[in-house]
Structure formats: C-alpha cells, structure tokens
Amino acid sequence: MRSIVRFRSRVQVRGRIATGAVVTALLLGVTAVTGCSSSAASSPSASSTGSGAVAYDEPVLKVTDAYVRQPPTAGMAAAYLTVTNTGRLQGRLIGVTSDMAGSVSMNRTTASHQMVSVTSLTIPARGRLVLRSGGDHLMLTGLRKKPTAGETVTLRLRFAASGTITVRAPVEPMTYQPRN
Ligand SMILES: [Cu+2]
Numbered sequence: 001m002r003s004i005v006r007f008r009s010r011v012q013v014r015g016r017i018a019t020g021a022v023v024t025a026l027l028l029g030v031t032a033v034t035g036c037s038s039s040a041a042s043s044p045s046a047s048s049t050g051s052g053a054v055a056y057d058e059p060v061l062k063v064t065d066a067y068v069r070q071p072p073t074a075g076m077a078a079a080y081l082t083v084t085n086t087g088r089l090q091g092r093l094i095g096v097t098s099d100m101a102g103s104v105s106m107n108r109t110t111a112s113h114q115m116v117s118v119t120s121l122t123i124p125a126r127g128r129l130v131l132r133s134g135g136d137h138l139m140l141t142g143l144r145k146k147p148t149a150g151e152t153v154t155l156r157l158r159f160a161a162s163g164t165i166t167v168r169a170p171v172e173p174m175t176y177q178p179r180n
Pocket residue numbers: 036037038078107115137138139
C-alpha cells in the first residue's frame with residue numbers, strides 16, 4: 001500500500017527562504033551519527049522537475065512511496081519516501097515524528113558514505129526530495145517494538161511554512177526493492 005497525501009500550503013512564503021540561510025542551517029545542524037547502517041549500493045538521486053502542474057508561489061508538496069524497511073533488530077529502523085514539490089518555492093522538511101519511535105532523525109549520506117544527522121532537508125522548487133536506501137533517509141530510534149513486514153508506521157512530516165503531512169508507511173521485508 002502506497003501512502004499518498006496531497007497538501008497545499010496555506011501560508012504565502014514569497015521569496016522568504018534564502019538559499020544561503022538554508023545552507024547555514026544545514027551546516028550548523030550537522031552532527032555525527034554512529035551505529036547507523038545502510039546498503040552500500042548508492043545511486044544518484046534523480047531530481048526531476050514536475051511539468052504541466054499548476055504553479056503556485058509557495059511549496060506544494062506531495063509525499064509518495066513511503067516505507068519502513070524491517071530492521072534486523074528492534075534497535076533502529078530506516079524509513080524512505082519521496083516528496084514532490086510542484087510549487088515555485090522550495091520546501092523544507094524540518095522535523096519528523098512517529099507513533100512507533102521515540103525519535104526520528106533526518107540523515108544524509110555523504111560522498112564518503114558517512115551518515116550525518118541534519119536539521120532540515122530541502123525539496124527544490126518543481127523538484128523532488130528522494131529518500132532512498134543508500135542515500136538520504138529517516139532513522140527511527142527508541143522503537144516501541146521491532147517493525148514487522150505487513151505492519152504500518154505513521155510518520156508525521158513537519159515542513160517549514162507548509163504545515164504537517166501525515167503518511168502511513170508500510171513495513172517492507174529486508175529484501176524489498178522499491179520500483180523507483
Ligand atoms: Cu541512518
């Protein structure tokens with residue numbers, strides 16, 4: 001089951017988000033993360049631009065393809081999803097919570113395959129933020145129990161100037177390969 005939630009921002013944020021400010025926030029928020037593993041296979045993120053969509057002067061965000069990979073232990077679990085922005089302004093994911101986890105961190109995978117926790121992830125205007133195995137991802141820690149294939153995990157994604165999107169992410173087996 002794919003979770004699809006459409007969201008239209010109610011807040012006008014014309015040109016208020018400066019790219020420089022975002023970069024600074026990312027750098028300040030970077031902390032080392034240990035004990036975090038991901039598949040070695042890394043493919044470049046396809047960042048496509050939406051076409052034919054109505055353009056708004058604000059981020060217009062849609063979340064698709066959310067899933068949690070069943071972890072080997074109840075220690076932590078990784079979650080993946082795609083955020084598509086058909087608006088004219090970039091969006092920013094600034095926090096995630098879950099019914100299943102004590103905390104959810106936003107992690108980036110660096111070129112040297114290091115995992116760093118960041119305070120926000122950017123969704124480019126008319127672009128996508130793709131969280132995938134081997135790349136940027138969400139890390140659930142403090143799990144109430146080990147997520148098992150067939151179950152569903154609720155993720156609440158908080159966006160700057162765009163409110164919150166809630167998705168119900170299915171738990172997929174460790175061998176799961178997403179279509180995209
Ligand atoms: Cu991680």
